[in-house]
Every structure is written in C-alpha cells, then in structure tokens.
Amino acid sequence: MKKKLSIILSGTLILGGLLAGCGGDKTPEANDANKPQTEAPAGDVKVGEYKDGTYFAQGEMNEKSGWQSNVTLKVESGKITDVDWNATNIKAGPDKKTVSESGEYGMKAGGAQAEWHEQAEKAEQFLIEKQDPKAITVNDEGKTDAISGVSISVDEFAELAQKALQAGPTEAGPYKDGAYHAEGEMDANSGWKSTVDLTVVNGKVVAAYFSGVNAAGEDKQDFSKEGKYGMKEKGGAQAEWHEQVQKAQQFFLENQGVGSVSFNDEGKTDGISGVSIGVQEYFKLAEKALEGAK
Structure with missing residues (x-):
C-alpha cells in the first residue's frame, strides 16, 4: 500500500x-x-x-x-x-x-x-x-x-x-482498504494521459477520480473546470468534459464497476445518461488499479 x-x-x-x-x-x-x-x-x-x-x-x-x-x-x-x-x-x-x-x-x-x-x-x-x-x-x-x-x-x-x-450491519466488500492508482499511455493526439484514483473503505470503493495529466502536469478535470477545455463552446457538447466524466465516476461508485454497460469501438456508451465522451478506458484503468486490492 x-x-x-x-x-x-x-x-x-x-x-x-x-x-x-x-x-x-x-x-x-x-x-x-x-x-x-x-x-x-x-x-x-x-x-x-x-x-x-x-x-x-x-x-x-x-x-x-x-x-x-x-x-x-x-x-x-x-x-x-x-x-x-x-x-x-x-x-x-x-x-x-x-x-x-x-x-x-x-x-x-x-x-x-x-x-x-x-x-x-x-x-x-x-x-x-x-x-x-x-x-x-x-x-x-x-x-x-x-x-x-x-x-x-x-x-x-x-x-x-x-x-x-x-x-444496521453491512457486508464488507471484496477489496483491501487503501488508495489505488492506475494510468494509461500518453495520447499523442490529445496530449493527455488518463489517470484513475480510487479509495477503498470497508472493502468497497467509496471515492473515485477519473482524470488525466498532460506534459505540463495539469490535471484534466481542473483544466476543464477552468474553462480551458471548452467542449461546450468549441465543440457544441451537451456538457463540459469534467461534468461528463464525473457522471461516469458516480456510475462506477454506484455499481462498484462497469455493471451491465457496454461500449462501442470508440469507447463510448449509451448506458450512462449525460455522457457522450469516451469513458471505457477509465473503467479499464479502475479495474487495473483494483488488482492490487484483491
């Protein structure tokens, strides 16, 4: 740990x-x-x-x-x-x-x-x-x-x-309590590397953070919150990037994983309301992060 x-x-x-x-x-x-x-x-x-x-x-x-x-x-x-x-x-x-x-x-x-x-x-x-x-x-x-x-x-x-x-009493989850992290490869086109951080308490994931980091060390969710990503303004998206990825985070917490959601070839899904960005990589990274919690 x-x-x-x-x-x-x-x-x-x-x-x-x-x-x-x-x-x-x-x-x-x-x-x-x-x-x-x-x-x-x-x-x-x-x-x-x-x-x-x-x-x-x-x-x-x-x-x-x-x-x-x-x-x-x-x-x-x-x-x-x-x-x-x-x-x-x-x-x-x-x-x-x-x-x-x-x-x-x-x-x-x-x-x-x-x-x-x-x-x-x-x-x-x-x-x-x-x-x-x-x-x-x-x-x-x-x-x-x-x-x-x-x-x-x-x-x-x-x-x-x-x-x-x-x-009343509750059953503990299958994971070891602690903090877990996983990250993907740097995407040459977007300039971002996806990251996932999880916190496990009583054997269950109780906190999740799906984000990313660029070459300058900037956090992707913060970058979006500050208006620098501009998905709504520049691309006409229904919501900013951080708003959509946070919905994916919440879905992960509620289902303790991917649940029954399926993804298309672009890593996108119709199974999470309000999410049109590709989020499949985050669920895969979360699974990878939890390998050390078993």
Missing part, C-alpha cells in the same frame, strides 16, 4: 488538492466552553443491544474542504469494539488519516493542539467507552467539551455513527 500511496502523492496537483482541503482545520481553535451544548440526533437503537457486525455510514462531500467523512463501527457481543472515523478526498487517493499521519494535513503547523488523526482517535475512543453517539454533545459550531484534547468539529462524526447504527 505504501508503494501505491507514494505514486499518488508524487503528483503535485493531487497533493495540492489534498493540502487545499485541510485549510479549514488549520485555524487555532477558539474556546467553546461558554457555548450552548446540544445532543447528537437520537436514534432508535438501544445501547448494549446492537447487532453484531460491521456498520458503515458516509456523509456528503464538503466542496469547500474537499473531504467526505465516513465512519466504520464494529460490534461484538452487542457492544461497539472498534471505531474508525475517516474521510476521503474529492480526488480520491489517500484517506484523511493517512494524509494527517504523513504530516501533509498540517494542523499543528496551523496552530492546533494536535494533528487531525490524533484528535480523531480520541473521539473514537470516547465512543467506545460511552457506547452511545448521543454522549457526544456539541455546540453550535459542531465542537465539544465532552472529549479532552479534541478541538475539531465532531458533530458529523456523532451523526454518522448514529446513522450507521440505525442502518
């Missing part, structure tokens, strides 16, 4: 995206002792009576930070025995804990009392001790005084833990 991570982190644009995603937590935390505390949402599952198994819940993508939180719980003999609070990046690749552990997230450099993964681990341990997400009381900013040494927002952690318990 370390080899896979080193490949991903070597890309300056992807690394830049990861660093940009952590800006919100770099500001030194304010003293919230006098702010009102509220309970996390109540659930209909009883403490100590959880069904044995693995539980998982994922939040919404935070477009500002670039991170999407998730919580994985393990229950044995009716009690929570293991908690993993983490997040995946908008560009997939290494998870938030891995980025924090490597020093790239840099909360202490921004004035925080501890790195993100260190604070997350304290929140996880608190939940194991209390066995109840409702024990994590939060203020209007989503922060808590209930957990010593934790100044980051924990409201989403509590909400996702409760959501996971309410949903």
Whole structure:
C-alpha cells in the first residue's frame, strides 16, 4: 500500500488538492466552553443491544474542504469494539488519516493542539467507552467539551455513527482498504494521459477520480473546470468534459464497476445518461488499479 500511496502523492496537483482541503482545520481553535451544548440526533437503537457486525455510514462531500467523512463501527457481543472515523478526498487517493499521519494535513503547523488523526482517535475512543453517539454533545459550531484534547468539529462524526447504527450491519466488500492508482499511455493526439484514483473503505470503493495529466502536469478535470477545455463552446457538447466524466465516476461508485454497460469501438456508451465522451478506458484503468486490492 505504501508503494501505491507514494505514486499518488508524487503528483503535485493531487497533493495540492489534498493540502487545499485541510485549510479549514488549520485555524487555532477558539474556546467553546461558554457555548450552548446540544445532543447528537437520537436514534432508535438501544445501547448494549446492537447487532453484531460491521456498520458503515458516509456523509456528503464538503466542496469547500474537499473531504467526505465516513465512519466504520464494529460490534461484538452487542457492544461497539472498534471505531474508525475517516474521510476521503474529492480526488480520491489517500484517506484523511493517512494524509494527517504523513504530516501533509498540517494542523499543528496551523496552530492546533494536535494533528487531525490524533484528535480523531480520541473521539473514537470516547465512543467506545460511552457506547452511545448521543454522549457526544456539541455546540453550535459542531465542537465539544465532552472529549479532552479534541478541538475539531465532531458533530458529523456523532451523526454518522448514529446513522450507521440505525442502518444496521453491512457486508464488507471484496477489496483491501487503501488508495489505488492506475494510468494509461500518453495520447499523442490529445496530449493527455488518463489517470484513475480510487479509495477503498470497508472493502468497497467509496471515492473515485477519473482524470488525466498532460506534459505540463495539469490535471484534466481542473483544466476543464477552468474553462480551458471548452467542449461546450468549441465543440457544441451537451456538457463540459469534467461534468461528463464525473457522471461516469458516480456510475462506477454506484455499481462498484462497469455493471451491465457496454461500449462501442470508440469507447463510448449509451448506458450512462449525460455522457457522450469516451469513458471505457477509465473503467479499464479502475479495474487495473483494483488488482492490487484483491
């Protein structure tokens, strides 16, 4: 896995995206002792009576930070025995804990009392001790005084833990957790080399990023978002390149692969609504990336 991570982190644009995603937590935390505390949402599952198994819940993508939180719980003999609070990046690749552990997230450099993964681990341990997400009381900013040494927002952690318990146990997927990367050959005509980055949690792909890189090291999705690709303006396309490839990404996540979609000789498909570009190579690269996850 370390080899896979080193490949991903070597890309300056992807690394830049990861660093940009952590800006919100770099500001030194304010003293919230006098702010009102509220309970996390109540659930209909009883403490100590959880069904044995693995539980998982994922939040919404935070477009500002670039991170999407998730919580994985393990229950044995009716009690929570293991908690993993983490997040995946908008560009997939290494998870938030891995980025924090490597020093790239840099909360202490921004004035925080501890790195993100260190604070997350304290929140996880608190939940194991209390066995109840409702024990994590939060203020209007989503922060808590209930957990010593934790100044980051924990409201989403509590909400996702409760959501996971309410949903019940889920089966783990077939892959090893981690970050996976694959890339194609440089296309002499287009000047782009296709790239795929995936993140696996609880054995399933929970984040995917289909993009590309040119000789200048520019990221193809970013290039399109900035209006430089100009598919609508220059070619009369129904949507810009990044908008279409993101639909292919979402299809991949929902189906955990290509599903029943077929492709023509140009690598295009009628099976994904709103996608007229060739995307077959991305599904092949995703399959290649996951070879190391089996």
